[in-house]
Amino acid sequence: MKQTLPTGKSESGSSQPQISSENMKRRSFFGKAGLGSAALAVTGMGSAAMAQSHDDHQHEEASGPLASATVSFGQWQTSPPFDRSPNINNRARNQHQLIPYEVTIRAGGSVNFIIAGFHQILVYGDGTRLEDINTALTIVPSVGLPEPLLINDPVNRVYRGLDPSVFRPASGVGYVIQDRVEAVHFHDPGLYLVVCGVLLHFNEGMAGYVRVLPCHCQH
Numbered sequence: 001m002k003q004t005l006p007t008g009k010s011e012s013g014s015s016q017p018q019i020s021s022e023n024m025k026r027r028s029f030f031g032k033a034g035l036g037s038a039a040l041a042v043t044g045m046g047s048a049a050m051a052q053s054h055d056d057h058q059h060e061e062a063s064g065p066l067a068s069a070t071v072s073f074g075q076w077q078t079s080p081p082f083d084r085s086p087n088i089n090n091r092a093r094n095q096h097q098l099i100p101y102e103v104t105i106r107a108g109g110s111v112n113f114i115i116a117g118f119h120q121i122l123v124y125g126d127g128t129r130l131e132d133i134n135t136a137l138t139i140v141p142s143v144g145l146p147e148p149l150l151i152n153d154p155v156n157r158v159y160r161g162l163d164p165s166v167f168r169p170a171s172g173v174g175y176v177i178q179d180r181v182e183a184v185h186f187h188d189p190g191l192y193l194v195v196c197g198v199l200l201h202f203n204e205g206m207a208g209y210v211r212v213l214p215c216h217c218q219h
Contacts, residue, residue, distance in 0.1 A: 060215070062108045069103035069110075071208065073196070074117040089178050091118060096201045098194060098208030107215040110185045113161075113194075120150060120197030121161030121182055123210070126190025128156050130207055138199060141165030149199040159184055160197065186212045 062068070075095040076082060082093045094117040103111060113121055124133070138149040143165040150163065167178045186192065189212045196206040 060108045066106040067109045070112045072099040073113045073115040074119045096206045102209040104211040106213045118164045122197040123159035124193040125156040128193040151197045189214045
């Protein structure tokens, strides 16, 4: 015996099939199931992307005496006495050196560069020598006066630190705090050249090295 759906009247007066509450529940269930499957698929793709991102961060453990080193990147002088209070940044009283000149860490470790004064960190890859840096490639600072020039040689450069001009007002009058710390991670073994990107300081010999030894880590 053929079963027919009950009909009802629409507002216009025409007959339309009426859907039972049971059918409504079924449609709602399968609709939600489909949405849930799509959400799971998207979530799965997101999780895979996040996992890949974490892998790219190179989260190997680093410990022991060669896990990190500290380099003073410029220093404020004390002879004759120098009073910086409340916030004095006299370039003539800044020592343009990297101390120590060379540090050693193991691959996967880091170097904490303690920057004092108007300086920019440039790190060049294994085997780069001072004479390899093309000082004819320069850019003007981002903020304030068009000097001093900053070195912009990208060949074999693995890290460029903050533009020090962003720490001074555009008017050139007055200063904000220039001193800061930049922690740099070294994943691969080699002898890295580190220089000050301020051209005047580079020409004075403001440079040093980071020697990175093989890790010999057990994974």
